[in-house]
Amino acid sequence: MNTKVTIAGIELKNPVMTASGTFGSGMEYSEMTDLNRLGAIVTKGVADKPWEGNPTPRVAEVYGGMLNAIGLQNPGVDVFMERDLPFLENYDVPVIVNVCGHTVEEYCNVVEKLNGSKAAMYEINVSCPNVKQGALAFGQDAKVLEETTKAIKAIAKKPVIMKLSPNVTSIKDMALAAEAGGADAVSLINTLIGMKIDIERKCFVLANKTGGFSGPAVKPVAVRMVYDVAHAVKIPVIGMGGIATGEDAIEFLMAGATAVSVGTMNFIDPQTTAKVADGIEAYMKRKGVEDIHELIGCVG
Numbered sequence: 001m002n003t004k005v006t007i008a009g010i011e012l013k014n015p016v017m018t019a020s021g022t023f024g025s026g027m028e029y030s031e032m033t034d035l036n037r038l039g040a041i042v043t044k045g046v047a048d049k050p051w052e053g054n055p056t057p058r059v060a061e062v063y064g065g066m067l068n069a070i071g072l073q074n075p076g077v078d079v080f081m082e083r084d085l086p087f088l089e090n091y092d093v094p095v096i097v098n099v100c101g102h103t104v105e106e107y108c109n110v111v112e113k114l115n116g117s118k119a120a121m122y123e124i125n126v127s128c129p130n131v132k133q134g135a136l137a138f139g140q141d142a143k144v145l146e147e148t149t150k151a152i153k154a155i156a157k158k159p160v161i162m163k164l165s166p167n168v169t170s171i172k173d174m175a176l177a178a179e180a181g182g183a184d185a186v187s188l189i190n191t192l193i194g195m196k197i198d199i200e201r202k203c204f205v206l207a208n209k210t211g212g213f214s215g216p217a218v219k220p221v222a223v224r225m226v227y228d229v230a231h232a233v234k235i236p237v238i239g240m241g242g243i244a245t246g247e248d249a250i251e252f253l254m255a256g257a258t259a260v261s262v263g264t265m266n267f268i269d270p271q272t273t274a275k276v277a278d279g280i281e282a283y284m285k286r287k288g289v290e291d292i293h294e295l296i297g298c299v300g
Contacts, residue, residue: 001284002291003277005039005258007236008159008184010094010120012039012259015292016249016277019240019263020045020098020123021070023242023273025084026091034268035091037277043084045100045125048109049074055207060196063197065215065242066264067194071210072100072128077110085117094120096161100128104151117156123161124152127190139165139190142177150182159184161238166225167193175229177193187238187261188229189222215264216242223255230256230297244272246279253280256297 003014017040018094019024025043026035035041053073060067074080080097088095097119101107111122126139138148145162153160162178163173166189175186182194184190191212222241232236242264243249249260265272280292289295 001282001289003281003284003294005292005296007161007238008121010040010159011299014039014277014280015253015257015259016273016280017096017238017259017261018042018266018273019261021068021072022263022266025080025088027084027087028093029266029270033274035093037151037274039087040092040094040096040120041088042086042096042123042261043080043098045072045074045098046077046080046110047072047074047100048077048112048113050074050079050104051100057205057207058211060205060211062194062196062215064217065213066192067196067206067211067213069206069211071208072125074100077113081113081117085119089118096121096123098123098125098163100125102128102244104148106156107148107152111152111156115155119158120157121161121184122152122156123163123187124149125163125190127163127165127167137165138166139163139174140168142173145174146177146181149178149183153182161185161187163190164188164229165190166221166241166296171225172228172232175233177237179233183235183263185236185238185258186229186233187240189218189225189241192218192221214241216244218242219248219251223251226252226257227255227299236273243276246276246283248283249276249280250283250295253292253295254297254299258296
């Protein structure tokens with residue numbers, strides 16, 4: 001039974017990876033789950049300098065998921081390369097580094113530093129606020145997204161995945177813009193924008209007022225967007241949004257995703273990613289599927 005998939009020339013032993021921001025860089029999770037069981041590890045967002053993130057409170061439970069307004073807190077690329085990457089090199093699993101920035105130059109600074117590392121790919125978080133565009137996220141303007149992708153591709157020595165925001169009129173147009181800019185793959189969806197109000201205290205639950213909504217409740221939206229994008233672009237699509245089981249992951253594969261990322265459920269059960277991989281294999285055995293490519297994009 002073959003569960004291997006390939007994205008931009010990088011082979012994954014199975015299509016299950018972690019979603020950025022939900023798995024750190026794998027250090028804490030390595031004590032609770034076998035990292036070698038995963039198709040790939042996607043790290044938390046890395047910037048060219050340390051980011052403090054947003055003020056607290058910045059996480060809240062909501063029906064069917066959670067809100068987060070962490071603000072991409074991270075120690076910066078230098079600490080990441082000194083501390084996190086060497087740890088991940090102990091495992092037989094490709095490492096995809098999520099890159100964040102407030103300007104194109106900041107993205108490129110991180111990519112340039114990582115070019116000499118053993119990172120397998122870069123995932124570019126275009127939901128970051130673009131300070132030169134009035135804080136509009138890079139992924140909310142097709143022209144800016146295409147130009148950003150081109151600039152990063154011009155210096156990147158590893159494949160580039162553009163992570164798309166669902167907070168747009170047409171995610172298909174954003175995917176086409178990323179493809180036009182030279183992206184090797186796209187991943188989606190990032191979080192939806194949500195809000196929660198404490199009616200007893202008459203105030204916002206999050207200090208940031210709004211946060212990224214993720215978890216099982218977003219899955220139908222994510223599956224639809226993955227389907228739309230997979231049928232619009234020729235590059236691989238990585239699907240995510242509310243995956244909790246192998247069956248959830250198979251929905252994304254059938255919609256056209258080559259691989260999937262598991263996020264919010266890692267906070268509930270640190271072994272979710274491995275269980276999703278096991279669930280996919282169990283489904284394939286039950287259905288007599290010999291090759292996972294028989295499932296990818298099998299619904300019209």
